[in-house]
Amino acid sequence: MHPVITPERVPVSIYSDSEQASVAVAQQIADLIRQRHGEGQPCVLGLATGSSPTRVYEELVRMHREEGLSFRNVITFNLDEYYPMLPDSLQSYVRFMHEYLFDHVDIPAENIHIPNGTIRQEDVAEYCRRYEAAIAEAGGIDLQLLGIGRTGHIGFNEPGSGASSRTRLITLDHITRTDAASDFYGEENVPRRALTMGVGTILEARQIVLMAWGEGKAAVIKRMVEGEPTDSVPATYLQRHPAVQVVLDEAAAAELSPRKTPWLAGIACNWQNEALVRKAVTWLARHLQKPILKLTDEDYNENGLSDLLAESGQAYGINIRVFNQLQHTITGWPGGKPNADDSHRPERATPFPKRVLIFSPHPDDDVISMGGTLLRLVDQGHEVHVAYQTSGNIAVFDDEAIRFAEFVADYDQALGLPGEQPAESLYQRVVDFLKKKAPGQVDAPEVQQIKGLIRRGEAKSACRLAGIPDENAHFMDLPFYETGRVRKKPLGEEDIQLTIDLLNKIRPHQIYAAGDLSDPHGTHRVCLSAIFQAVERLKAEGAPWLQDCWVWLYRGAWQEWDIDQIEMAVPISPEELTRKRRAIFKHQSQKDRPLFPGADQREFWQRAEERNRTTAKIYDQLGLPEYEGIEAFVRWKY
Structure with missing residues (x-):
């Protein structure tokens, strides 16, 4: 290319x-x-x-x-x-x-x-x-x-x-x-x-x-x-x-x-491209702080969009067209609404219920990024699975590992078992290692395992709160991640094959994946590549179930889709936002002060709620219904 x-x-x-x-x-x-x-x-x-x-x-x-x-x-x-x-x-x-x-x-x-x-x-x-x-x-x-x-x-x-x-x-x-x-x-x-x-x-x-x-x-x-x-x-x-x-x-x-506003940069625009028209109209409305349906011919002419007006007719017709497109992205049925006309809905009505597979790069991305949608999918009767692609073990503080090792040792002692127990020995080894650990030193395998189990237990707890059975939580522990360091190995054949095996096992009708490319640590990018490569291989092999499977991409904790890109917008009520927060709180090792917060020092639940409310506010300002929050998705058409 x-x-x-x-x-x-x-x-x-x-x-x-x-x-x-x-x-x-x-x-x-x-x-x-x-x-x-x-x-x-x-x-x-x-x-x-x-x-x-x-x-x-x-x-x-x-x-x-x-x-x-x-x-x-x-x-x-x-x-x-x-x-x-x-x-x-x-x-x-x-x-x-x-x-x-x-x-x-x-x-x-x-x-x-x-x-x-x-x-x-x-x-x-x-x-x-x-x-x-x-x-x-x-x-x-x-x-x-x-x-x-x-x-x-x-x-x-x-x-x-x-x-x-x-x-x-x-x-x-x-x-x-x-x-x-x-x-x-x-x-x-x-x-x-x-x-x-x-x-x-x-x-x-x-x-x-x-x-x-x-x-x-x-x-x-x-x-x-x-x-x-x-x-x-x-x-x-x-x-x-x-x-x-x-x-x-x-x-x-x-x-x-x-790229952002080609009509202002003197670049000839193809106004037959509906995506570009939608981008231009939503930009104009936000630039002027006006609802879409209140934009006038003068607004278009005075802000670099006279060519769009000349080619497409009066502002009223353009406004209606783009308003309807945005309105049709909104759905309270992310898995599709049964027995309903789905011609203007982002998801299919059938089959219902669907098998849904949510890929979560880290053990908390599912609830942070699409927790409201996850809860709604479960509430509406779909068979929801979550695949945690990495262990997330490097994002746990050392004192948490000591605390959990100590708990195991104390529990064995409380049972009155004779002699030195393996748990006591484990506890002492963990403590001895961490006392001598230098800043940035790779954790010993036992410490990595304990930290991974901490993240795994938190993920299971969040799933149970959402109503997802234990057997529907899948811990992939993709090998590229398991270096014990921030710097990971390149994506390998084993990572892709593990993803293919899980997809073939579940045969989902819907896949949700983190399409977030601004992840500062790169894990999201690698995890997304594993999914893309796995799906492309299955497509080449002619996997029959893949013909009836749609892939939706959500964003991680750092950024949301631009309003003109969104293809499915799932409203979140105040009660659902509270339930989502409770699910995020189940990840206690990431609470208060996550080890790797990125550039934004707020806690993950605060970032998530602010983002959901901001997206809802933009829809409201454009003249669409007002919601407490909105989670947004873009479909990957493979």
Whole structure:
């Protein structure tokens, strides 16, 4: 698939997903390596870490193994490193680069340069000067790979970094440290400083490629691409570079004007596209804070939508059409209403009742993200199953593991069983390990097991509250997740096969899955990929039950579908919202202070309720019925 190129302050390439984009970037790097090799010259690469480039590195490794791509002539300079940081620490960028790239290709060790997080502070200034000198001695950077942080930082050049800044020690912004908290098992463990190439150093590269994936990066990408160059968003200085390329997936590009409001960006719009008309009309109504049915011809003409009006007739007809589309998304019967006309309903009336399979990436995503819909499906008599794709064991505090191990030991002692019991021994081993555990250290297998059982017990409790039988709660424990670390393995064949086996076992009429691509830890993205690949394989094999199965995507705790995207909106009454909250509260290890809260410090139940109420309020403002809350879904048509 060819990327869509949009006219911006910098060239922007938009791909349908991060997979395609990453492969394209890797191919660009490989072509440059081969070109420089043909010229008898080294290829000097500036490399980045974080989640954005990992798939690029995996593709480069594949090309090395399968296509003979050699790195013998490659010299690398990494952007940054936490300070202080030991090279063998789990969070070290030295370790990151070796795990994802260097250990798997034939690059000479002496050609690898990564800022040294162990340098004495009194030697830092001289070390940074020598790092710059080494880049110059290598002939300068041919291609610099970049990600971007939510603060607009490139490397660790936080807001306030000027266009002429050089390699130096910098204090990290609070937002940056919050975003890194999951890697360090708590914000308190994140280093406060880092070594980083400067903005000026980056701008001296002959080519620059900046990558960003997911809705979570959409806002800062808009500022970087469309805003004026400023110290407050250091990435905006890339606009001054003669050979910069911004590579995005659809989600990261969502806020760019040509994508969000093409009619205001001077782009010819196809007004035969009903989805685009719906997007434009809902935008206009929200922009003017008017119900859809009150929009006038003047509103359209004065806000860049005169072409839509000229092509489709008067505002009244357009308004009615879009209003009806939104009205038809609303249903109190997410499983379909039996014995009813379903021609204008989002779900089929038959079969009824349905077998429903809800995939939950973590053990609480089901009730957090679609708890009201889950309750309604059960109440309306459907056979509801929940598949918990991962154990969620890393998101449990250590003292919770001690408390549960202690309970088991105390219970055995209370029974008066003679001699040392295995539970007592287990308790002592857990306590001994956790007392000596360093920040960020991987848990011992026994500790991982206890933490997984804590999450499993909470999920079962929430299911029982919702009326789901114990045998309908399925704990998949997908292997990609079970590393004991925030950084996971790539999705593997076993993960996909486990998903296929469960689907074939249940043969659902409805599947619900987390279509949330802005998950800061990536687990949702991998879990969704497992489902997509499993369904596509079953489709290719001609699984008969799949012909009568619909897939609905919900969003996780971080973001909701845009109003024009929603295809099924399930109203939630005040009583149902209270029941949903009680189900969320069953996940006690995530209550009050979850271990990995993400950028939003509110508790999950607070985020969920605010999101549900906000969606309902938008429907109300557009002139539709007023509800306490709404949960929203988009159908995946495979």
